[in-house]
Amino acid sequence: MALKLADYKTDVHNDWCPGCGDFGILNAIQMALADMQIPPHRATIFSGIGCSGKTPHYIKTYGIHTLHGRVLPFAQGAKLANPELEVIAVGGDGDGLGIGAGHFVSAGRRNVDMVYIIFNNAVYGLTKGQASPTLKLGMKTKSLPQPNVNNSVNPVALALVSGFTFIARGYSYDIRHLKDIIKRAVEHKGLAFIDVLQPCPTYNDINTKEWFQGLDNIDPETKRVMPRIYKLEDTGYNGVVNDPSELNEKMAKVVEKSNEWGSKIPIGVFFQNEHVPTYQERLSARIQNYMEYPPAHQKIADANGRPITNIEGLLDDLRVDK
Amino acid sequence: MPELVNSLNWVIGGAQGSGVDSAANIFSRACALAGLHVFGKREYYSNIKGEHSYFTVRVAETPIRSHVDNINMLVSFDAETVFRHSSDVSEGGGIIYNADIAETKIDEVPTIDDHASARIKKTLEKAGLGFSVQDALEHARSRGVVLYPMPYFQLLEEFAKKVNDPALSKLTRMTNVMALSASMALTDFDSGLLARAIQFIFKAKKRVAETNVQAADFTYNYAKAKFADQNGFRYKLQAKPADKDIILVQGNQSSAMGKMVAGCRFQTYYPITPASDDSEFLESNDVLDLYDSGDKGSTVVVQTEDEIAAIAMAIGGALAGSRVATATSGPGFSLMAEALGWAGINEVPVVVSLYQRAGPSTGLPTRHEQGDLNFAINAGHGEFPRIVFASGDIEESFYDTIKVFNFAEKYQMPIIHMLDKAIANSVMTCRVFDTNKTRIDRGLVADKISDSDRGAAGNYLRFKLSDSPLSPRIPLGTENAIFWNTGDEHTEEGHITEDPELRVQMMDKRMSKLDLALREIADEDKAVLYGNPDADIVLVSWGSTKGAILDAIDRLQKDGISVKFIQVRLLNPFPSDLVRSLLGNSKTVVDIEMNYSGQLGSLVRQHVGRQPDYLVVKYNGRPMSLDEVYNAVRRISSGNAPRRQVLKNGT
Structure with a gap:
């Protein structure tokens, strides 16, 4: 029997603010899982701390709500111990690019085959609106005592130079588009990153839904509203590295596109490069049966609890009576 | 002085990266192959190359578990080792040193820090000596230490000539094996076993192994011949049939x-x-x-x-x-x-x-x-x-x-x-x-979920509240067993809760697992008693002080001093009842630890209500030696000890 969208929903009361952009991301994840017919038990959603951290509780798959900033190491550990798991990690921009930035960079170096989604609203919501690492310099959202004194990090460019092999951006009010990106990310061989622009209706009074829609962005000639969000694929942009020789050219384009902000903000797939071996492939090169017999599946004792690992070879080497 | 067979404290020192470890590993392996027991320890700086490191290896016919302070044979090829360790060489012991650097002054060795330099100078000054290697050696000689100069550079050249490989004459790295080999010659150690040990340590590099065996052989014969007319070195190592099933x-x-x-x-x-x-x-x-x-x-x-x-x-x-x-x-x-x-x-x-x-x-x-x-x-x-x-x-x-x-x-x-x-x-x-x-016990893991394991929403109750604090684990990916985890307080399914009643139940569930562990863990894994159970003096300790304490107890026994030792193995949850019963009616409780404050002592006081009478602590970064523990306990036994003794030995 085909799995339905309802099969991925829990009855846990959702306590996000009304109008929160997180709802769109939650729906997109559930729709992607249903579209791909991934059995709920095969998927595990890991999360960090913050509003986004509650996401797994609303999704009926295994759900692991970890520590602030540490979602990537938890998720990678599970995936490496059992590569059959479909692992999706989620977290906020403060979680992933502030306290967890070191893990973000290091995850890129590993290229573990999984997905990481950042719910990017430029503020720390659950602690009442402090500036996050993606808030632009000089911005003063309503709960900040002073304008933001830090420059913002560029998540797409950081993912690129860290080594993520799939990099995309979604918008939480374009759920179908985001769902399609999530599906591509899950199918991607390697570590996929999705930066999701997600208005916080309570604390970010600058980058609001209306702002993204461009309600204040009027074409002086036509007097029409010019939406800020546009889709990369509509412009003929193609971030897929078909051949390693294209790498530099494609990377340069990603940086260029990722710097667009203000009146034009691109969403879509910025980059995909499947020519980099995944961490699982790297492990398989030294442990030949790693994929078939990963840590989580290994038998370690017989029926009587006797260990089955044979270290006689190592001990023989240490013996002095031979 | 009479010969001492198969009882030796051997120390080799040198700059980090100069092969001190390899030489000590060869020595340890060779002695073990000879059927002897060894205990070795490595001391080194936080540094890659150049700072002083040394390796102490104690050898005996019976199992040993600790190091001692006095050196019987100091093996060196640099100046620093002589400066730092020569004063620890005991009467009748020997020093093998590089004859070419005897004139080196302590101020010419940049890796000797000011504090160590001042201490060494003070000792030499007191003895009316200067500050060169030769002076340090003279100081040792005056105390009855035998000196064995080795002209390593000349030996390297002769060796290179002998094996027809001029490049080897520059291979100063090999002085480690030459120094080691000289010590083996002085102890009359079996050169065949030495060769086997070298081959073992360099087994990944056949050519290196071969050259080192030849160099060792060459030096062995040289030392035998050169020092033949001196009175023989007091300490000897003789192979004996190895005990069965011994590893190094x-x-x-x-x-x-x-x-x-x-x-x-x-x-x-x-x-x-x-x-x-x-x-x-x-x-x-x-x-x-x-x-x-x-x-x-x-x-x-x-x-x-x-x-x-x-x-x-x-x-x-x-x-x-x-x-x-x-x-x-x-x-x-x-x-x-x-x-x-x-x-x-x-x-x-x-x-x-x-x-x-x-x-x-x-x-x-x-x-x-x-x-x-x-x-x-x-x-x-x-x-x-x-x-x-x-x-x-x-x-x-x-x-x-x-x-x-x-x-x-x-x-x-x-x-x-x-x-x-x-x-x-x-x-x-x-x-x-x-x-x-050994046995493996994986505890409670559910492989099939029954309906009674499910909550109202049909999900697996990973943290089910029941008579037992243990609820079966389930690996992620298991079919029909979805649950959640969170760092927040959780429901039985693993969802977030702030309910006051559930909070208490979950805290009780988790914390009571400690009571269960304390009931189930075997006594031998909680605390172990060594020595005479009726002794008046009881030593309490944990971790790696065990070896020095056990060896000290043996020595104290020979002096007629009877002590017992409680090695606490399970530190949390604390096995209060067992420790209390092992303490018994002992009059004197001595807490021995490698820290400043006596952390186990505080635990004993907290959980057992018994304040240790004496504290023997050490925090200079060097492990306790057998001698230190022995002396500290002797002092306590004679009634002359302060409540807190701070041990300070070690280089």
Whole structure:
């Protein structure tokens, strides 16, 4: 029997603010899982701390709500111990690019085959609106005592130079588009990153839904509203590295596109490069049966609890009576 | 002086990177091949090349577990070793030194720091001597130490000529083996066994092994001839039939081998001294043989970006169903504190091998201390259950490692396995590890979920409240068993709750697992009594002080001083009843520890209500020697000891 969208929903009361952009991301994840017919038990959603951290509780798959900033190491550990798991990690921009930035960079170096989604609203919501690492310099959202004194990090460019092999951006009010990106990310061989622009209706009074829609962005000639969000694929942009020789050219384009902000903000797939071996492939090169017999599946004792690992070879080497 | 056969304290020193370790490993191996027992320990600076390192190897016919302070044979090829160690060479002992550097003055050795230099100068000045190597040697000679000058450069040239390979004359690296070989000649050690040991240590490099064997042979014969007309060196080493089933094993391999047998298939780490060797040994041997199976097992070892990631990744692996561990030292363990609490509240079995070194902060990064006991017991905010378990020596650490994985899974909690620098950087002969003595117990794991295990929403109740505090684990990915984990307080399904009643129930469930562990863990794993049970003096300690204490007890016994020793192995939950009964009616309780404050002593007072009468502590970064423990206890026994004795020996 085909799995339905309802099969991925829990009855846990959702306590996000009304109008929160997180709802769109939650729906997109559930729709992607249903579209791909991934059995709920095969998927595990890991999360960090913050509003986004509650996401797994609303999704009926295994759900692991970890520590602030540490979602990537938890998720990678599970995936490496059992590569059959479909692992999706989620977290906020403060979680992933502030306290967890070191893990973000290091995850890129590993290229573990999984997905990481950042719910990017430029503020720390659950602690009442402090500036996050993606808030632009000089911005003063309503709960900040002073304008933001830090420059913002560029998540797409950081993912690129860290080594993520799939990099995309979604918008939480374009759920179908985001769902399609999530599906591509899950199918991607390697570590996929999705930066999701997600208005916080309570604390970010600058980058609001209306702002993204461009309600204040009027074409002086036509007097029409010019939406800020546009889709990369509509412009003929193609971030897929078909051949390693294209790498530099494609990377340069990603940086260029990722710097667009203000009146034009691109969403879509910025980059995909499947020519980099995944961490699982790297492990398989030294442990030949790693994929078939990963840590989580290994038998370690017989029926009587006797260990089955044979270290006689190592001990023989240490013996002095031979 | 009469000959002393098979009782020797041998020390080799030199600059880091000059082959001190290799030479000591060859010596240890050679003695072990000769059927002798050895205990060796390595001391080194936080430095890659150039600073002074040394290796002490004690040799005897019966098993030994500790080092002693007096040196019988000092093997050197640089000036610093003579300056730093010659005053510890005992009467009748010998010093092998580089004849070409006898004129070197202490101020010409940049790696001797001002403090050490001032101490050495003071000693020499008092004796009316100057500050050269020759003066230091003269000082030793005046105390009855025999000097053995070796012209290494000339020997290298002659050797190169002899084997027709001029390049070898520049190979000063080989002086380590030449110095070692000279010491073997003086002790009349079997040169054939020496050659075997060299071949073993260099087995990965056949050509290097061959050259070293030839050089050793050449030097051996030279030393035999050159020192033949002197009165023979007092200390001799004679091969005897080896005891059966003896291994020579390093402390940084034993727990790692325990992990292989325990079925730890996922280990994470961030590089840190002295814990990294554990992970590197596992990674070097990542493909594992299995009994009765065509399959190979394997250990995935991941070097993470920091220790926070290390423990987080290990927890992730445990959730997927693997036995997991992470190995670290104090600074890394400090970073793990928050995630330790996450494992506690989510009842995740994870083993942390905590190889202690001297703190706080970076402390003495390559030196020994047992300063992290309180921290291991209390690390992390809030209250959650964890087991803290300490091994006393290399052999124990193998078997204990298998036990702690069982504890982790049976009681579903983080385990901190206390090891330390003294164990990690020592080497000893002991009985071959016997895996037949070990068992694996994975605790409660549900493989099928019945309806009664489900809640109203049909989800698996991972944290089901029942008469038992244990609720079965389930690996991620299991069909029809979906649950949640969160660092927040949780419901039976694992969802967030702030309900006051549920909070109390979940706290009670988790914390009462400690009572269960305390009831179920065998006495021998809680605390062990050594020595005369009726003795008036009882020594209390934990971890790697065990060896020096046991050896000291033997020596005290010979003096007619009867003591007993309680080695506490389970530090949390604390086995109060057992320790109280082992203390019995002993009049004098002596707490012996490698830290400043006597952390175990405080635990004994807290849990047993018995204040230790005497404290013997050490915190200069160098492990306790047999002599130090012996002298400290003798002083207490004679009634002349202060309440707190601070031990200070070691270079």
